[in-house]
Amino acid sequence: MLITPFLVGVPFGILARETGLDPLQTSGMSVIMFAGASQFVALELFRSGATPVVVIATTLLINLRHLLMAASLRPHFGDRPLPTRLGLAYLLTDEAFAMGSSWYRRGGRGLAYYLTFAASMWVLWNLGTIVGVLAGPAVPDPRVVGLDFAITATFIAIVVLGIRGRRDVVIALVAAAAAGLLRGMGLAVVAVVVAGALAPLVARLFLRGEEPTPGPPAEVSR
């Protein structure tokens, strides 16, 4: 899991150079945005000559899903001082959310787990970007060895290991199918936020009358 931001950061650095960004802009993007998927999309938009307004609006749409993640983590972060919360927000990525929220669901408390993981993600993503900028196209294609699938596989495994009962299975299946269909229909920028926000509500219709919050999921070895 921790090696994936590095392995995705490297091709990002390479692609950014090929798009015509200078090393400072490329690294600046990984530091200022720190948002894998939308950084690749931004490169694609730069390439097609999009204006800054289009790039910013697209980024906002793609990253709306973080609203859901931050809202879901909020109760677990507790009443920390504002600067702490602002720092936690800066480090919030899909991966940090996935690992952090499954930690809290297994009964974990405090910030240490989330912070350690999220900060490591930041370091490795930026390191990967710099290596990509410097190494250029000498790096082999991660597709050949299946490494591009690592992040998706991690999300699948986190969902499977986090299942607490029939209710979670229904929510996960509805969300996965809806997001896949929306993305396949060309609505990639809103697929995750729409599917993620609606799946719990749709599942509630299917499972009317069932007890909502069962206990934590079974023990996970890692």
Added chain:
Amino acid sequence: MTEWVAIVGSGLATYLTRSLPLLVTFRPGARLRAYLDDLPIAVIAALAGAGVIAPEQRLAFGPELLAAAAVIVVARWRRNLLLAVLAGIGAVALLRAIT
């Protein structure tokens, strides 16, 4: 210069989506709390589903779907994150090589 405007603007937009729910102090009621409790699995499954069913931005029933099945089987069987991920990576590499 326009690149920097786009980069800084996109950074601010991203940060807004990450920080907004953390700026307010809120005590969710039981219904909202139940919804927020369901969100992680929904959002993570949505991320996974998008990568499995539409890996290249269009619907495809390719190696990713079978590899996803491998991840699910190994995760349920061994209850180990790393083993499940490795099984998925191996399956997708193998399936791409033979198709």
